Amino acid sequence: MNSLLLLGAALLGSVMPSLVAQETSGSKSSDAKTADAKKDEAKKADPEPKWFAVVGGDVHTGTGGLLRGATVLAKDGVIESVGYSTDLPEGTEVLSARGLQVYPGLVAISASLAVSQGSRFLAEDDLHMRCCVDFGKNGHLHEGPLDAELDLLLADQAGLVDAQSDLRDAYDPFSSSLLMTLAVGITSAEQSGGALKLKRGEIDGVVMRERFLSSFTWTSASSGKTQLREKFAAAARYLREKREWDVRKDKVKDLPEPSKKGIEQKILSVLDGSARAKFNANDRDDLLGIARLAQEFGFRPVIEGCVEGWIVAEELGRAGAYAIVYPRQRRDKDENLVRAGGSSIENAAILHAHGVQVAIGPASNGIDLGGITGRDLLHLTVDADFAVRGGMTDAAALAGITTVPARILGIDHRVGTLEKGKDCDVIVTDGDVLHYETLVQYTVVAGKIAYDKQKELLFAHIRPRTPGDGKTSNSSGDSAPASAESQPPQR
Amino acid sequence: MLLTTLLLSIPTPADPPLPSLYALRVGRAETIAHGTIEHAVVLIEAGKIVTVGQDLEVERGIPVIELPGATLLPGLVDCYSRLGLDSDGSSGFEPQAKASVELYPDQKIWAEILELGVTTLGLYPAGSGIPGQGFVVKPHGATREEMLLRDPSYLLVHMRSDPGSKKFLRDGLEKADDYDEKEKKNVEKWDKDQEKKGAKKDDKKEEKKEEAKSFDPSPPQDKAKKERKGYVPSEPDEKAKPFVELRQDKLRALCTLSKAADYLHLLDVLREETFEFDLRVFLRDDVDFHHVMDKFGEKKLRIAMDPRITLQPNTRRERSYAMELAAAGGKPVFVPRTDSINGLKDWLRHVGEVVGAGLDRQVALRAVTLEPAQLLGLGDRLGSLEPGKDANFVLYDGDPLEVSTRILAVILEGELVHGEIDQ
Structure with a gap:
C-alpha cells in the first residue's frame, strides 16, 4: 500500500504534490511515523516557511522578459520562482493579478522620506521640542566642516549595519508618508546614502545598506579641485604601499607600516569599493573633471544632476559613470559660451545611448501633496515618462527607477528585478507602469502585501476595483476568477 | 448582617477616640472593585475601610454620617x-x-x-x-x-x-x-x-561522601540556594x-x-x-x-x-x-x-x-x-472601596462624570480635609 502510494507520488509529484502529501501523512506506517518525527524536528529548528504567490499577471521581470499570465512564487519573502505551471505549496497566500501587470518594486534614489527621521533632542513630554533632522538631497548635511568628524564616525561604525543602526532606530513603519510612497509602487528608497526597504508595520530588516553613498563636493574653484585630486592621489598611494607592506611584512622584519596620517577614510572606502562617491554637478566642465578623476583613480562616480551630461555623454560613458537625472530639471544655456549648453529633454536618452547608467528621480525628493501632478516622489513614474519623451526606451526608463538606482545603492543583488533569489518586492498595477493613468493596485514588500489600493483611503475612490478582481486567497481554495472588466490602459 | 459579624472581630472601640470609627451612609457608592452599590454604607476605622455594603445596619453607638444625596468615589489618583x-x-x-x-x-x-x-x-x-x-x-x-x-x-x-x-x-x-x-x-x-x-569541618567524617559528591558535576539548584543563607549580594x-x-x-x-x-x-x-x-x-x-x-x-x-x-x-x-x-x-x-x-x-x-x-x-x-x-x-492600598484600604473618598452631589456635579467633601485617610458634612 505504502509503496504504491510512493509510486503514485513519483508520478503525480509534479501535478498534485499537496494531495500526495496529505495521503502519505494519512497512512500511519512506522516509516511514515519516523518521517513525521523528523519533520517535527526540522520544524522546531526552522519554522514553517511562509509562501506567497502573485498569480496570473503579466510579469515584467525587469531582465527583458514579459511573461504573460505567469506566477511569481516567494518563500519567506524571497523569490523562489518566476514562470508558468508553478506548483503552489499548501498554504500559499495567493494574490491574483489576472488582467493586471506585475513589476519589480520601484527604487527611489535621493529620497528624503519622513520614515526615518531621528530626533536629536529628546522632548520631555510631547513632540513640541522634537527637532526632526531632514537628510537633505545631496546629503548637504554631510558637507562642510563637519566632514572630518563624520569620517571618523563612519569609520567607527562601519560594519554595524542593522545591528544598531541609526536608520533602523529611527524608522517609523506606520508613517503616513511611508504609505504614500508604497502607494506609488516604491519599495526601496535611499536615505542618507543608505538604502531602506520600506516595510510596513515592522522594523526588522529595513536597512539594506547604510552609508554607501558618500558625498563629495566638486567645487568650481580650481584650488578645490586640485586639493581633491591630491587627496585621491594620497589615498591611492597609501593603498598601494599598504598592499606592498601586506605582502612583504612576513619576509622583512620591522618593516614600518605605511602611515594613514592625512588620508581620508571616505576616499579609501571609495577606492576599495566599500562606498560609492557621489558628486553633484551639472556643468559640462565639472562633469568632464569628475570623469577624468574617476578614470585616473579607477572608480565609478555617481553624478547627481548631470544636466549638461548630454554634451559629454561619451566621456561619462567611458568613465563608467552613473547619472541621477531629473528629467524635468531645466537650465538655460550660458549665452557667453559658444559651445552647446543648458538642459536637454534628450539628456537621459543620450546618456543611456552612450553607456551611462541612468537613474531617474523627481525634482523634489520628498513626499508632498503640493499639486496633482507634483514633482515629488509621488510622481516618480511620470518623471520616467519625461525621459521617454526625450527618446529613452521604456525599458531603459523603467531600469532608471528600478535596476540602476539599485546598482547605485549597492542593493541590486536584492532588488530591482524579478528573479529567483531576489527579494519579493512586487507591484501590481492596472496598466503600463509608466502610463500616467496607471494606479498601483498592490505593493508587496518582502512577500507581504504592504499596500492594497482598495483598503487605503488614498486612491480607493479612483476607478474602484470590482470585487473579485485581484483578490487574495489561499491556495487550497479556488483561485480568484479573472476580471473581464479591468482593461489595462495602453500606451 | 455582614457588618454585625464583622464588628465582632473588631477590637472594642473604647481606646481610640470617637471620630476614628464612624460609618458613612450615602445614596450611591462606586466601589470600583465590585461595581456600583446603591444605599451604600461604609464603615471606617483608624483611616481604613472596614467594610462596604448595601443598607448595612450599623451597630448602636457608632456615629453614622447620613448623606443620602451623595455619590461616593474612592479618592482620585493622578499618576x-x-x-x-x-x-x-x-x-x-x-x-x-x-x-x-x-x-x-x-x-x-x-x-x-x-x-x-x-x-x-x-x-x-x-x-x-x-x-x-x-x-x-x-x-x-x-x-x-x-x-x-x-x-x-x-x-x-x-x-x-x-x-x-x-x-x-x-x-x-x-x-x-x-x-x-x-x-x-x-x-x-x-x-x-x-x-x-x-570540607574542613567534616573532613574525616564524610570523606567518602565528599568523594561521591565530587563526581556529581552540578549539584541541584535548590541545595545551592539553601547554602547561600549568609550571602550578601554586592551593591x-x-x-x-x-x-x-x-x-x-x-x-x-x-x-x-x-x-x-x-x-x-x-x-x-x-x-x-x-x-x-x-x-x-x-x-x-x-x-x-x-x-x-x-x-x-x-x-x-x-x-x-x-x-x-x-x-x-x-x-x-x-x-x-x-x-x-x-x-x-x-x-x-x-x-x-x-x-x-x-x-x-x-x-x-x-x-x-x-x-x-x-x-x-x-x-x-x-x-x-x-x-x-x-x-x-x-x-493594594488605594483606588477602590474594599476592606483594608485607605479611607480616601470624594463625595459628589451627583454623577461624578456629569458637568454640573460638584464636590461636597473630600476625606483623606478617614479625615475630612475639604468640604462640610453635617454629622
Missing part, C-alpha cells in the same frame, strides 16, 4: 504629574535620580489639589531620556515624611524612535547585564569558599541599580511613547526582557497607536493616556483609544489633559466625554482610581 515641583530636571541618562528631592510640603497647591478630589499624586522626574525615578505623595501633610506614600514609584523612560533614546535603555540594560555577570561570579566564589569551610553601581531592580521586580518602568513606532522600538530594545512595565502615551489628533493596539492588548498593558477622542491621521475619523485598548484586553489609565489645577478641574468632565463616546463607565472610573494606583504600585 503622571509635575504639580508642586519646579526644577528643570536632568536630561540624558540619569536613572538613579530621584524626583522626591524636589518635594516641598509647605505649598498652597497641595490643598488646591486635594480640594479637587485628588488624594494621591504620582510625580515624575523632569528631563529627557531616562531622567530618573518618580514618587507618590498625598497632597496633605506638614513634612515630607507625612506626604510621601512611596518612593520610588517607577523608573521613567522616554522612548522615542531615535537612536539616542534607544541607546539610553540599551546602556542601562547592559549595565544590569554586567552586574548580573559579576554577581554570578561572586556567588560561585562564595559557594567555593563555603565548600572549603564545610550595584548607582546607574545600574534601577535596571537590576527592574529585573528583580523591585521597581517598575513607565515608558512614554509619542507614536506607534516608538513601541516597536521599545520592544526592539527589550527583546527577551521579562520585567513589567506600564506605558504613558500622549494623544494628539495625528497619533497612530491603532497600529499597535493588538500588541498592547496581547500584553494586557496598563496605559496612561489623556481622556480624549482623537482623529485618525489625515481623516476626520474619530478614534477612542481608551475604548480600543479596553476591547483589546489592556487597561486604560486616565491622566488630566493638562498638568495643572485647571486640568484637574476638567479631568472628570473629559473622562465623561470619552464615556459619552462609548467607553464603559466602570472602565472609565477604574481608570482614574484603581488602575493609576496600581501603576504607582499602590493597588
Whole structure:
C-alpha cells in the first residue's frame, strides 16, 4: 500500500504534490511515523516557511522578459520562482493579478522620506521640542566642516549595519508618508546614502545598506579641485604601499607600516569599493573633471544632476559613470559660451545611448501633496515618462527607477528585478507602469502585501476595483476568477 | 448582617477616640472593585475601610454620617504629574535620580489639589531620556515624611524612535547585564569558599561522601540556594541599580511613547526582557497607536493616556483609544489633559466625554482610581472601596462624570480635609 502510494507520488509529484502529501501523512506506517518525527524536528529548528504567490499577471521581470499570465512564487519573502505551471505549496497566500501587470518594486534614489527621521533632542513630554533632522538631497548635511568628524564616525561604525543602526532606530513603519510612497509602487528608497526597504508595520530588516553613498563636493574653484585630486592621489598611494607592506611584512622584519596620517577614510572606502562617491554637478566642465578623476583613480562616480551630461555623454560613458537625472530639471544655456549648453529633454536618452547608467528621480525628493501632478516622489513614474519623451526606451526608463538606482545603492543583488533569489518586492498595477493613468493596485514588500489600493483611503475612490478582481486567497481554495472588466490602459 | 459579624472581630472601640470609627451612609457608592452599590454604607476605622455594603445596619453607638444625596468615589489618583515641583530636571541618562528631592510640603497647591478630589499624586522626574525615578505623595501633610506614600514609584523612560533614546535603555540594560555577570561570579566564589569551610569541618567524617559528591558535576539548584543563607549580594553601581531592580521586580518602568513606532522600538530594545512595565502615551489628533493596539492588548498593558477622542491621521475619523485598548484586553489609565489645577478641574468632565463616546463607565472610573494606583504600585492600598484600604473618598452631589456635579467633601485617610458634612 505504502509503496504504491510512493509510486503514485513519483508520478503525480509534479501535478498534485499537496494531495500526495496529505495521503502519505494519512497512512500511519512506522516509516511514515519516523518521517513525521523528523519533520517535527526540522520544524522546531526552522519554522514553517511562509509562501506567497502573485498569480496570473503579466510579469515584467525587469531582465527583458514579459511573461504573460505567469506566477511569481516567494518563500519567506524571497523569490523562489518566476514562470508558468508553478506548483503552489499548501498554504500559499495567493494574490491574483489576472488582467493586471506585475513589476519589480520601484527604487527611489535621493529620497528624503519622513520614515526615518531621528530626533536629536529628546522632548520631555510631547513632540513640541522634537527637532526632526531632514537628510537633505545631496546629503548637504554631510558637507562642510563637519566632514572630518563624520569620517571618523563612519569609520567607527562601519560594519554595524542593522545591528544598531541609526536608520533602523529611527524608522517609523506606520508613517503616513511611508504609505504614500508604497502607494506609488516604491519599495526601496535611499536615505542618507543608505538604502531602506520600506516595510510596513515592522522594523526588522529595513536597512539594506547604510552609508554607501558618500558625498563629495566638486567645487568650481580650481584650488578645490586640485586639493581633491591630491587627496585621491594620497589615498591611492597609501593603498598601494599598504598592499606592498601586506605582502612583504612576513619576509622583512620591522618593516614600518605605511602611515594613514592625512588620508581620508571616505576616499579609501571609495577606492576599495566599500562606498560609492557621489558628486553633484551639472556643468559640462565639472562633469568632464569628475570623469577624468574617476578614470585616473579607477572608480565609478555617481553624478547627481548631470544636466549638461548630454554634451559629454561619451566621456561619462567611458568613465563608467552613473547619472541621477531629473528629467524635468531645466537650465538655460550660458549665452557667453559658444559651445552647446543648458538642459536637454534628450539628456537621459543620450546618456543611456552612450553607456551611462541612468537613474531617474523627481525634482523634489520628498513626499508632498503640493499639486496633482507634483514633482515629488509621488510622481516618480511620470518623471520616467519625461525621459521617454526625450527618446529613452521604456525599458531603459523603467531600469532608471528600478535596476540602476539599485546598482547605485549597492542593493541590486536584492532588488530591482524579478528573479529567483531576489527579494519579493512586487507591484501590481492596472496598466503600463509608466502610463500616467496607471494606479498601483498592490505593493508587496518582502512577500507581504504592504499596500492594497482598495483598503487605503488614498486612491480607493479612483476607478474602484470590482470585487473579485485581484483578490487574495489561499491556495487550497479556488483561485480568484479573472476580471473581464479591468482593461489595462495602453500606451 | 455582614457588618454585625464583622464588628465582632473588631477590637472594642473604647481606646481610640470617637471620630476614628464612624460609618458613612450615602445614596450611591462606586466601589470600583465590585461595581456600583446603591444605599451604600461604609464603615471606617483608624483611616481604613472596614467594610462596604448595601443598607448595612450599623451597630448602636457608632456615629453614622447620613448623606443620602451623595455619590461616593474612592479618592482620585493622578499618576503622571509635575504639580508642586519646579526644577528643570536632568536630561540624558540619569536613572538613579530621584524626583522626591524636589518635594516641598509647605505649598498652597497641595490643598488646591486635594480640594479637587485628588488624594494621591504620582510625580515624575523632569528631563529627557531616562531622567530618573518618580514618587507618590498625598497632597496633605506638614513634612515630607507625612506626604510621601512611596518612593520610588517607577523608573521613567522616554522612548522615542531615535537612536539616542534607544541607546539610553540599551546602556542601562547592559549595565544590569554586567552586574548580573559579576554577581554570578561572586556567588560561585562564595559557594567555593563555603565548600572549603564545610570540607574542613567534616573532613574525616564524610570523606567518602565528599568523594561521591565530587563526581556529581552540578549539584541541584535548590541545595545551592539553601547554602547561600549568609550571602550578601554586592551593591550595584548607582546607574545600574534601577535596571537590576527592574529585573528583580523591585521597581517598575513607565515608558512614554509619542507614536506607534516608538513601541516597536521599545520592544526592539527589550527583546527577551521579562520585567513589567506600564506605558504613558500622549494623544494628539495625528497619533497612530491603532497600529499597535493588538500588541498592547496581547500584553494586557496598563496605559496612561489623556481622556480624549482623537482623529485618525489625515481623516476626520474619530478614534477612542481608551475604548480600543479596553476591547483589546489592556487597561486604560486616565491622566488630566493638562498638568495643572485647571486640568484637574476638567479631568472628570473629559473622562465623561470619552464615556459619552462609548467607553464603559466602570472602565472609565477604574481608570482614574484603581488602575493609576496600581501603576504607582499602590493597588493594594488605594483606588477602590474594599476592606483594608485607605479611607480616601470624594463625595459628589451627583454623577461624578456629569458637568454640573460638584464636590461636597473630600476625606483623606478617614479625615475630612475639604468640604462640610453635617454629622
